[in-house]
Amino acid sequence: MSVDDRLAMEMYRGMLRIRRFEEQILNIYTAGLMDGIAHLYIGEEAVAVGVCSVLNDEDYITSTHRGHGHCVAKGGRLDRMMAEVMGRVTGYCRGKGGSMHIADMSLGILGANGIVGGGFGIATGAAMSAKMRRTDQVAVCFFGDGAANQGVFFEVMNCAAIWNLPVIYVCENNQYGEHTATDSVTAGECIADRARPFGIPSEVVDGMDVLAVREATVEAVERARAGQGAAMIECVTYRYRGHHVGDPGLAYRSKEEIDEWIAKDPVEGWKRRMLATGAATESDFHAVDEAVEKEVLDAVESAKAAPWPEVTEVRKHVYA
Amino acid sequence: MSMPEKQLKFGEAIKEAVAEEMRRDPVVFMMGEDVAASGNIFKVLVGLYEEFGAERVIDTPISEAGFVGLGVGAALTGMRPVIEIMFGDFIALTMDQLVNQAAKIRYMSGGQAKVPLTIRATMGAGRSSAAQHSQSLHAWTSHIPGLKVVMPSTPADAKGLLKSAIRDDNPTLFYEDKMMYNLKGPVPDGDITIPFGQADIKRTGDDVTLMATSSMVHVALGAADILEQKGISAEVVDPRTLVPLDKKTLVESVSKTTRAVVIDEGYQSFGITAELTSVVYEGAFDFLEAPIVRIGAMDVPIPYSKPLEDATIPQEQDVVEAVTAMM
Numbered sequence: 001m002s003v004d005d006r007l008a009m010e011m012y013r014g015m016l017r018i019r020r021f022e023e024q025i026l027n028i029y030t031a032g033l034m035d036g037i038a039h040l041y042i043g044e045e046a047v048a049v050g051v052c053s054v055l056n057d058e059d060y061i062t063s064t065h066r067g068h069g070h071c072v073a074k075g076g077r078l079d080r081m082m083a084e085v086m087g088r089v090t091g092y093c094r095g096k097g098g099s100m101h102i103a104d105m106s107l108g109i110l111g112a113n114g115i116v117g118g119g120f121g122i123a124t125g126a127a128m129s130a131k132m133r134r135t136d137q138v139a140v141c142f143f144g145d146g147a148a149n150q151g152v153f154f155e156v157m158n159c160a161a162i163w164n165l166p167v168i169y170v171c172e173n174n175q176y177g178e179h180t181a182t183d184s185v186t187a188g189e190c191i192a193d194r195a196r197p198f199g200i201p202s203e204v205v206d207g208m209d210v211l212a213v214r215e216a217t218v219e220a221v222e223r224a225r226a227g228q229g230a231a232m233i234e235c236v237t238y239r240y241r242g243h244h245v246g247d248p249g250l251a252y253r254s255k256e257e258i259d260e261w262i263a264k265d266p267v268e269g270w271k272r273r274m275l276a277t278g279a280a281t282e283s284d285f286h287a288v289d290e291a292v293e294k295e296v297l298d299a300v301e302s303a304k305a306a307p308w309p310e311v312t313e314v315r316k317h318v319y320a
Numbered sequence: 321m322s323m324p325e326k327q328l329k330f331g332e333a334i335k336e337a338v339a340e341e342m343r344r345d346p347v348v349f350m351m352g353e354d355v356a357a358s359g360n361i362f363k364v365l366v367g368l369y370e371e372f373g374a375e376r377v378i379d380t381p382i383s384e385a386g387f388v389g390l391g392v393g394a395a396l397t398g399m400r401p402v403i404e405i406m407f408g409d410f411i412a413l414t415m416d417q418l419v420n421q422a423a424k425i426r427y428m429s430g431g432q433a434k435v436p437l438t439i440r441a442t443m444g445a446g447r448s449s450a451a452q453h454s455q456s457l458h459a460w461t462s463h464i465p466g467l468k469v470v471m472p473s474t475p476a477d478a479k480g481l482l483k484s485a486i487r488d489d490n491p492t493l494f495y496e497d498k499m500m501y502n503l504k505g506p507v508p509d510g511d512i513t514i515p516f517g518q519a520d521i522k523r524t525g526d527d528v529t530l531m532a533t534s535s536m537v538h539v540a541l542g543a544a545d546i547l548e549q550k551g552i553s554a555e556v557v558d559p560r561t562l563v564p565l566d567k568k569t570l571v572e573s574v575s576k577t578t579r580a581v582v583i584d585e586g587y588q589s590f591g592i593t594a595e596l597t598s599v600v601y602e603g604a605f606d607f608l609e610a611p612i613v614r615i616g617a618m619d620v621p622i623p624y625s626k627p628l629e630d631a632t633i634p635q636e637q638d639v640v641e642a643v644t645a646m647m
């Protein structure tokens with residue numbers, strides 16, 4: 001393993017925090033404790049954690065409608081995320097954004113986005129800004145396989161290439177755009193190929209393998225920080241659940257297919273590798289599991305107890 | 321005592337505003353199609369590239385959605401982009417970036433984010449440019465909470481309002497009627513900004529209020545001259561910014577004159593004339609002696625052929641006839 005034991009356990013803990021957080025989101029949805037819907041990241045944890053394990057607080061990310069995992073991995077607070085999902089004023093966005101718009105500008109989390117492909121311009125512009133301000137910040141644009149068919153994707157890749165911008169496009173190919181199989185609506189061998197005509201280096205990695213994602217990101221971030229421009233990483237992964245909490249996700253895919261992917265689970269797989277290499281013991285995992293469980297349940301309890309926004313809040317923050 | 325001033329063309333005033341703000345604040349930069357060495361297709365920005373160089377005066381690919389998207393990201397992260405949309409019609413290509421991203425990020429993030437982005441877009445018919453290069457689409461962006469909308473009518477207003485737009489922490493659409501670029505007028509010297517939300521009475525009068533935006537202010541002023549010869553005293557009120565809108569000045573003027581005609585170059589239906597009219601009905605109904613008349617662009621795609629095109633744009637004579645009929 002090319003990461004030290006401490007970092008290996010941090011990545012495990014990061015993935016587990018996302019997994020447990022998302023499980024609680026499903027619980028509170030089922031219990032009628034949230035008014036909207038949410039898109040669960042379960043199964044894709046290795047992507048957010050592998051990528052964000054390489055980033056600093058000052059680096060930028062843009063996220064997607066399936067954004068909880070990116071926010072957690074970039075350092076977002078679970079209690080403020082949970083409060084946001086439950087519409088409470090203590091949430092990241094004072095209850096005005098909900099699941100699909102969580103942002104923490106102080107951590108460079110420039111927002112989840114309800115528009116598929118909505119992060120392309122923002123991330124590329126943040127990279128342009130970093131370059132103009134002569135910082136060594138990079139911007140990561142998380143996007144799904146569905147967003148790869150939006151026209152603005154090609155516009156921003158062109159800009160990133162001609163202006164040599166420090167942006168890394170991370171495609172989470174989870175095999176389905178909403179309820180439609182990616183293969184059936186996406187031309188070409190792979191999405192990574194779409195970067196090549198722009199001269200942007202790209203590769204396909206196993207998105208169920210946190211180390212593979214991290215290593216690809218290390219290379220891309222090093223290039224970007226060295227002024228060598230953009231990169232693209234296509235992470236092949238799978239969405240265990242439906243498109244959103246209310247979608248069983250079984251009308252358009254088989255139970256067998258889902259089980260095949262679950263057998264490659266990123267969290268369990270990483271744990272097995274760490275045990276096999278002696279990076280940690282069962283009791284180390286036990287301690288982490290308990291701490292994460294408690295952190296997530298505390299976040300739920302604090303959100304439940306948190307106040308709703310006053311109605312007077314509704315007209316605030318339209319303009320600066 | 322009069323303020324020191326000089327005569328500038330509308331286009332020159334715009335360039336001065338951008339240049340002064342770029343000198344004043346290193347995070348201001350200019351980006352758009354053909355804005356650098358060419359100085360933009362209307363030659364409005366000539367000299368900017370020579371002074372500030374390619375790093376701050378940036379020619380973009382013809383990718384309106386892409387570069388407006390980049391502007392949103394740059395504005396969120398410490399820059400103050402000024403982006404030119406060569407023809408306002410191309411705003412259609414940028415709508416997701418403006419409407420769903422720029423306008424909403426501050427609110428959706430609970431006030432964490434700010435988007436100090438200025439979009440300079442042309443508007444206006446009159447050059448035989450046909451249906452895709454002549455529209456005035458400012459009503460679209462005025463409809464969206466989170467965006468500000470500026471409609472200068474004189475060189476002095478253009479300079480003062482553009483400087484305010486660039487300093488404003490909100491995404492702001494600044495519409496320039498391309499038929500006014502060579503219009504000359506006095507512009508005060510020095511670092512003068514004009515605050516948003518302050519209408520300007522361009523001519524005082526007693527019998528009727530002509531509410532007009534952008535180049536239609538000059539149509540209204542021309543009509544007022546003709547009306548004066550007929551013994552009718554017209555007041556010309558220019559809101560200058562549509563968002564925020566100075567409702568008070570509009571309502572006060574009509575409360576005094578008791579009649580109003582509203583003139584705007586956007587399509588008449590569902591547009592700015594409808595909004596301004598209802599503002600006056602809500603605020604000055606009891607004072608009105610005649611129904612308000614709206615004059616917008618004809619509800620047709622703007623045609624190429626000169627006599628056809630002219631028929632679609634509000635003219636002085638339309639205003640004179642409307643006023644004469646309501647007296």
